[in-house]
Amino acid sequence: MTSSAVPAEPRCLVWFRNDLRLSDHVALTAAARNGLSIVTCYVYDDTVDDAPGGARRWWLHASLRALSTDIAERGGDLLLRRGKAAAQVASVAVANAVAEVHCLKSHTPNGRIAEAELAKLLAARGIKLVLHAGDTLFDPEQIRSGSGQPLKVFTAFWNACVRSGSVGTPLPVPSKLPFVRSVVPGDSLDAWALEPKSPDWAGDIRAAWTPGEAGARARLAAFAAGPLHAYRAERDRPDREGSSRLSPHLSFGEVSPRAAWAAAAGRNRGENEAAFLRELGWREFARHLVWHWPRFPHESFRAEFRRFPWRDDAAALARWQRGQTGYPLIDAGMRELWHTGWMHNRVRMVAASFLVKHLLVPWQQGASWFWDTLVDADLANNAVGWQWVAGSGADAAPYFRVFNPLLQAQKFDPDGHYVRRWIPELSALPTEFLHDPSAAPESALRTASVVLGQTYPVPIVAHSAARARALAAYARARGNGSSAR
DNA sequence: TGAAATGTTGGGGCG
DNA sequence: ACGCCCCAACATTTC
Numbered sequence A: 001m002t003s004s005a006v007p008a009e010p011r012c013l014v015w016f017r018n019d020l021r022l023s024d025h026v027a028l029t030a031a032a033r034n035g036l037s038i039v040t041c042y043v044y045d046d047t048v049d050d051a052p053g054g055a056r057r058w059w060l061h062a063s064l065r066a067l068s069t070d071i072a073e074r075g076g077d078l079l080l081r082r083g084k085a086a087a088q089v090a091s092v093a094v095a096n097a098v099a100e101v102h103c104l105k106s107h108t109p110n111g112r113i114a115e116a117e118l119a120k121l122l123a124a125r126g127i128k129l130v131l132h133a134g135d136t137l138f139d140p141e142q143i144r145s146g147s148g149q150p151l152k153v154f155t156a157f158w159n160a161c162v163r164s165g166s167v168g169t170p171l172p173v174p175s176k177l178p179f180v181r182s183v184v185p186g187d188s189l190d191a192w193a194l195e196p197k198s199p200d201w202a203g204d205i206r207a208a209w210t211p212g213e214a215g216a217r218a219r220l221a222a223f224a225a226g227p228l229h230a231y232r233a234e235r236d237r238p239d240r241e242g243s244s245r246l247s248p249h250l251s252f253g254e255v256s257p258r259a260a261w262a263a264a265a266g267r268n269r270g271e272n273e274a275a276f277l278r279e280l281g282w283r284e285f286a287r288h289l290v291w292h293w294p295r296f297p298h299e300s301f302r303a304e305f306r307r308f309p310w311r312d313d314a315a316a317l318a319r320w321q322r323g324q325t326g327y328p329l330i331d332a333g334m335r336e337l338w339h340t341g342w343m344h345n346r347v348r349m350v351a352a353s354f355l356v357k358h359l360l361v362p363w364q365q366g367a368s369w370f371w372d373t374l375v376d377a378d379l380a381n382n383a384v385g386w387q388w389v390a391g392s393g394a395d396a397a398p399y400f401r402v403f404n405p406l407l408q409a410q411k412f413d414p415d416g417h418y419v420r421r422w423i424p425e426l427s428a429l430p431t432e433f434l435h436d437p438s439a440a441p442e443s444a445l446r447t448a449s450v451v452l453g454q455t456y457p458v459p460i461v462a463h464s465a466a467r468a469r470a471l472a473a474y475a476r477a478r479g480n481g482s483s484a485r
Numbered sequence B: 001t002g003a004a005a006t007g008t009t010g011g012g013g014c015g
Numbered sequence C: 001a002c003g004c005c006c007c008a009a010c011a012t013t014t015c
Helices: A025-031 A055-074 A084-094 A109-123 A154-163 A203-208 A213-225 A227-234 A248-250 A257-264 A271-292 A303-307 A314-322 A328-340 A345-358 A363-373 A379-390 A405-413 A418-421 A442-447 A465-483
Strands: A011-016 A036-045 A078-082 A098-104 A128-132
Touching: A011 A025, A011 A084, A011 A303, A025 A036, A025 A098, A025 A128, A036 A055, A036 A084, A055 A078, A055 A203, A055 A213, A055 A363, A078 A084, A078 A345, A084 A098, A084 A227, A098 A109, A109 A128, A154 A271, A203 A328, A213 A227, A213 A248, A257 A405, A271 A379, A303 A465, A314 A328, A314 A345, A314 A363, A328 A345, A328 A363, A328 A405, A328 A418, A345 A363, A345 A379, A345 A405, A345 A465, A363 A379
Parallel strands: A011 A036, A011 A098, A036 A078, A098 A128
Antiparallel strands: none
16 A cells, blocks of 8 residues: 555544543544544554563453444544654644544653654644543542642642532534545554453453443443442452452543543542542642652652662562462462452552561562452552552551551451452362462361462461561661761 | 550459 | 459451
């Protein structure tokens, strides 16, 4: 195919990023209103350090296929390009002689760099770049303290958000979308080979999820009709279907935060609706922090944690990754993550705390594993979550809040359904011993065919000793801090 | 969006 | 009747 064709009519370009939807898409809606024909594109940039990990590549493949279909049904064509985002978008824009490029504004360091480079490339050709704020409910740049500073405490941040105005109604898919084909060719999705081939490890993930805008809307509707009504308490129960499971859909932008807000913020907003909206608030807060502190994803926000005596323990990290720590709740979570690309939030907190505090492994190593295995991995949420657990972040859990995996299991998986589901080798143990097999009597282990150290590991560390070690390490880091100041 | 150690209180058993 | 002890239950402090 040649690329010399000149478009017959004036065009604009909509660049899809982490916003793989047609409804409530402010950039698409703006483009649909400006009277120009619309070319659409997506760029897969795997040259950046926050390129999608394995689980997200699988999801991206399915989601792009869904978006391509949705666009094709409306007479369009999603052009696929691979490489540096700014260069690719600019080349598509120039070849199609577009007047404007529309996209949603990013909050990540790499996203912002791409926008700046793109603006420069386009300006040199007289093309306008129009950035739209549509990835958050409230523009994270605009929310400030009374003295104009960015906010470091969640509650103050969320109060400022809520005070700043009401959240708008989600936009429908534009009724008229004058899509046209690009005059230059793109890649085929299959050629990107985003799906695992040999071995195909995505079987369980495929069964657990329906990527794409339609799947996202169905999930939101099912959540709003059911679990939302008991969300405040049930969201803490990994043994039940109490959470929204919207995170991967939100992270790819298959559903907008505004649509999620609208599903819970309507009439009779009670404690359950408020609790869900508050979780959307943490997503906003994470974007706010990363916007104002672009180093947040990479280094500890609080200085004393940059000199923390972390351990370089590849063996411990590997056991944590594989779900072989000997603490059933943690191992169940890590195996749920590996098999489904997702882990219940309560278990994420306990498992993350265990890596950082019981094993003293730097939070970045845990964040990196989550990045590769979570289908919902999001740069801001991931870093803010890990730093919250580690105690190194803004408005973080105090360092001495060390989760006791046994107590957490007894409290949030009281009947052991969650642990039994993911650790079948322990499933025959009576519930009273299930969460702490190393304390079970020999007879119970024998009856359940559990041989500690063989069929299931002995705990990698003893809880009380590990807790004491973590507190001592923190005291050392803090002590160093005050003397070095 | 903790847990453990420590302190306080009050009922009941008992000499 | 009274003081003493034990200890569970609850509250506070500390990590």
